[in-house]
Amino acid sequence: MISVSVKNISKLYGAVKAVDDVSFNVQQGELFGLIGPDGAGKTSLFRILTTLLLADHGTASVNGLDVVKDYRAIRNKIGYMPGRFSLYQDLTVNENLSFFAAIFGTSIEENYALIRDIYEQIKPFGNRRAGKLSGGMKQKLALCCALIHKPEVLFLDEPTTGVDVVSRKEFWEMLARLKEQQITIVVSTPYMDEARRCDRIALMQAGKIMSVETPERIIHNFPKPVYAVGATDLYGLLKELRVDPAVESCYAFGEYLHLTVLAATTSEQSIHSIVQKYQPKNLVIKEITPTIEDSFIRLMNEQNANAENDGE
Amino acid sequence: MQKTMENKAIICRELTKEFGDFKAVDRISFEVNQGEIFGFLGANGAGKTTAMRILCGLSYPSSGEATVAGFDVYKQQEQIKKNIGYMSQKFSLYDNLTTLENIEFYGGVYGLSRPEIKERSAQLVHTLGLEKEVKKLVGDLPLGWKQKLAFSVAIFHRPKIVFLDEPTGGVDPITRRQFWDMIYEAAASGITVFVTTHYMDEAEYCHRISVMVDGRVEAIDSPANLKARFHTDSMDEVFYQLARGAKRTAD
Known part of the structure; x- marks a missing residue:
């Protein structure tokens, strides 16, 4: 079953094409990675799929619901962890969690099984204000808040950016465990070495998808x-x-x-x-x-060469 | 200053910074050679930023000694600032000034003369191939160019040492490598490079690296020697073995 469907989506900011005719599907229960540097269009795409931004062209749906018409229904079914830490800095860890549970009409207890693994690591800091947490802890709290209403699809925008190797590894292990619970996960990262942890990846650059494949296929296609x-x-x-x-x-x-x-x-x-x-x-x-990064560089050079040819 | 210390860009002896009873930097000792590319690695919260602030003359240590470009971190902060360059991931360029205005502004801040600024900025614009962009606002430049410009501006006054705090975060793999070309060229011209990064392949481009864990320097050596010591062929694994015992990542 298709969980996330993106068809010919474009988004312009003035003359800049942030997302340029992008199409792909994500299967239910799949761990799908958007791999690319800043400016590739990852965040715009996330904001379109989480119903926070309107695309200029194209259509998209999440679990059969249209991102424009059914935006209210979508918001109840998805969890979103934006790239920038966006919890309440002056609420404590527990207050943040309770707040997000309350606005989704649930409680921490109701879906505790889902967040237990992650929550237990931040539990000792339950009464600390979110703004006073370290980067790794903030990231875990944000993930808990995004999961509190047991979403069907999880959108994670660069959850590991600026995080050290040890915390990054732990984070991907958490994602692997969430995947076992049949949650569809769409995650973006600028770190090419994280690509191999995904079932399938889209390599993105300058608003365009250069390739959508399993990591093994992308390497094989070199x-x-x-x-x-x-x-x-x-x-x-x-x-x-x-x-x-x-x-x-x-x-x-x-x-x-x-x-x-x-x-x-x-x-x-x-x-x-x-x-x-x-x-x-x-x-x-x-x-x-070859590595994913070898493939990325090669595809990027091909894209640049094509762009130059088009310009002439 | 002893003669043997003259070719050392940075010397730290038992350098410590305490906040209350918390030892953010806990008796770190190391030396960085002139012209060396030195990678300063560590887990989040290990104390890298605190140590770097001291070495840049922005914060006083609680105890221990350190000199940067031969200047004392307690008594000669202003001389340190004049002799170093600094660039962080959050570029210190002004988005609403043009490329050329940014270059001239930094030249002026660092006390270069008008003719010097004019000559060096023309040279810089040519080297970076930014001729068409000199009159464009920096805010309109692509990320990769901003980054190269930020680095060039940080070494515009020809400092003895340049501090780079995660300079390549978020940029594409080709631009990231072009940026390292610039680092190598700077080092070849005699500038000492002190760099932090979360990319372990970049750690390999350093002559030597140190790894901080919980306020201490747990390892310091060339990438090859560190890999040999930890019986692995990947820097990721070296870092992981050193940092996984960290207590402070939980905080």
Whole structure:
């Protein structure tokens, strides 16, 4: 069953196309990721789906309800955690929770099972004002508040931005447990490494969706072998390889460069002969499985090239 | 100042900052070499921001010693401010000034002469390829350009050290890498780079990194040595092993 349906949605702010003819479906119980940097259009899309913003073109529905006509009914069925912390800073943790429960006509007790895992971590701070919580705790409280009325669909806008690796990992584990309860989750993130935790992802850039697939498929669809190249002076080598005529693309990825070449057939030996020209010290070359970020960069370059062609 | 300390951009000895009975920074000691790219990592609430504020001359420590660019954090805050650059994720550019006005404004604040400002801003606009945008309001520039401009402005007065507080948050993967090109170029020109980030691949681009947990520096080394020490090939795992025992993430 389709839970979230987006058809040809566009949103303009003046001349800027924040969302540009976007379409996708999310299945019920699916953990669906919108992956992209600031300005990709993720937040506008969330605001359209949560009935807080009207699209200029296109239609969208959540569990069969239209985001324009049925906005009241939708609001009772969804939970929304905006990117910016938007709970009441001068209410305590418990007061915030009670408030959100009350406005949805429920109580903390009624759906306690759903929030228990998360709530227990913030329970010791129940009487602390929300504004005095750390980033990680605020995030957990916001998630509790978004879940308090047992929503059918959960919209989470960049819940892990600015959060450290440990808290990010914990947050995704919480999402995995919520998914087991058949809640549909649409989550956005600028961190490409989080993409593989989703069932399917949409890679977004400049208002457009570049690809919608499972993370495995996106990686599988990468059209060329990718080689990791390591050396002592990595930045020096990067500068050389970027302008080498045999090289198609070369980007830094942590301790290695990720390299693709123009030639149709390649091997570690052929890569070696290209790189060896620059006599790098402690050279390491190995073929690797590309990452989501490799795919994102490739799709982004294709998008930019298309935009330039259209402009001419 | 001893001669051996001359090539150190930052020296911290037992640096501590207490708020009441809470030790936000708890006896941290480390040195940063001149021209080094130093990654300052830590969990949320570990004390990074507090330590950074002291090193930027914005806050006094409770105890311990530290010098930044050779200046004392207790007695020479103003000299520190003149000799460092600072950029945070929330850019300190003025949206309602043009690109050129922003550059000139910062040049003026840091006391550069008119001819210096004129020459350097022309050079900067050329390097960034912003010729068409000099008269545009900064508020209308795309995020990636704003970020590059913010960094360029932070090093416009050629400081000895530049502090970058999560400079690449939210930008696309290509722009993020272009930004690191700029960091490398700055370091190659002799500027020491002190940078915080939540991207672990960026930690790998640093010459050395430190990891703060609960106010303490728990580890400090090159990325390669840290990975060897924790028997892993990923910085994520190094960070996770160090930070998962943190008590303060719960607060």
